[in-house]
Amino acid sequence: DAGVIQSPRHEVTEMGQEVTLRCKPISGHDYLFWYRQTMMRGLELLIYFNNNVPIDDSGMPEDRFSAKMPNASFSTLKIQPSEPRDSAVYFCASRILTGTEAFFGQGTRLTVV
Amino acid sequence: DAKTTQPNSMESNEEEPVHLPCNHSTISGTDYIHWYRQLPSQGPEYVIHGLTSNVNNRMASLAIAEDRKSSTLILHRATLRDAAVYYCILRDNNAGNMLTFGGGTRLMVKP
Numbered sequence: 001d002a003g004v005i006q007s008p009r010h011e012v013t014e015m016g017q018e019v020t021l022r023c024k025p026i027s028g029h030d031y032l033f034w035y036r037q038t039m040m041r042g043l044e045l046l047i048y049f050n051n052n053v054p055i056d057d058s059g060m061p062e063d064r065f066s067a068k069m070p071n072a073s074f075s076t077l078k079i080q081p082s083e084p085r086d087s088a089v090y091f092c093a094s095r096i097l098t099g100t101e102a103f104f105g106q107g108t109r110l111t112v113v
Numbered sequence: 114d115a116k117t118t119q120p121n122s123m124e125s126n127e128e129e130p131v132h133l134p135c136n137h138s139t140i141s142g143t144d145y146i147h148w149y150r151q152l153p154s155q156g157p158e159y160v161i162h163g164l165t166s167n168v169n170n171r172m173a174s175l176a177i178a179e180d181r182k183s184s185t186l187i188l189h190r191a192t193l194r195d196a197a198v199y200y201c202i203l204r205d206n207n208a209g210n211m212l213t214f215g216g217g218t219r220l221m222v223k224p
Contacts, residue, residue, distance in 0.1 A: 004156075031210055033211060033212075035214075042214060042215070042216055042217075043157070043200075043214035044214075045211050045212070045213065048210070048211055050210070055210075056211065091156045091157070093156070093157075095210070100145075100147070100159070100162055101159040102149075102157075102159065102212060103158075103159075104155075104156030104157050104158065105156055106155060106156055107155075107156050
C-alpha cells in the first residue's frame with residue numbers, strides 16, 4: 001500500500017477563496033483523522049471519522065471549516081472562505097479498528113495570502 | 114485528557130543511547146502510553162506503545178515506571194536520522210480513539 005495520500009502537497013491561495021484538501025486513507029482502515037499543525041499551536045485534531053461517519057468535530061475551529069467522507073477511500077477538508085490565519089500544515093491519518101498505530105500522510109502545506 | 118510533560122529539547126551524540134523522558138502523573142488505569150516522532154517536513158510516525166510492562170521493538174524501547182506516572186523512550190544508538198520531535202501521548206482505549214499531541218521533545222543528534 002502507498003500509505004495515506006494527501007493532495008495537494010502545497011497550496012497557495014488568496015484570502016476569501018475556497019480551499020479543498022484531499023485525503024486517501026490506507027485501504028481497509030476504519031478511522032480517518034484530520035490534524036492541523038502550526039508553530040503556535042502544534043498538532044491539533046480537527047475531526048475524525050469512523051466508517052465514514054464523523055464522530056468528533058469539536059476541534060473544527062469555526063463554520064468556515066467542513067469535512068466530508070463520502071466513501072471509505074476518500075475524504076475532503078474544505079475551508080470557505082479562507083483566511084491568512086488558516087495557513088498551516090494539514091495532516092490526514094488513518095487507522096484500522098483493532099490496530100494501535102495511526103498512519104499519517106505527508107501533509108498539505110496551506111498558505112493563505 | 115490526561116496530560117504529559119516532556120522537555121522541550123534534548124541533544125545527543127551520534128551512536129550513543131538516548132533516553133527521552135515523559136511525565137504523566139494523572140494517567141488513568143486504561144491509558145496506554147504511545148510514542149510518535151515527526152521527522153522534518155514529514156507527518157508523525159508511530160514508534161512504540163505500552164500499558165504497564167516495558168516494551169521493545171526494532172525502533173526503540175519503552176520503559177514504564179512501576180507506578181506508571183512516568184516513562185522513558187530509549188533509542189539504543191542514535192543516528193542523524195533520529196533527529197526529530199518525539200511525542201509522548203496517552204490514549205484511553207475505552208474512550209475515543211484520537212491522539213492528542215502535546216509539544217514533544219525536539220531531539221538533536223550531533224555527529
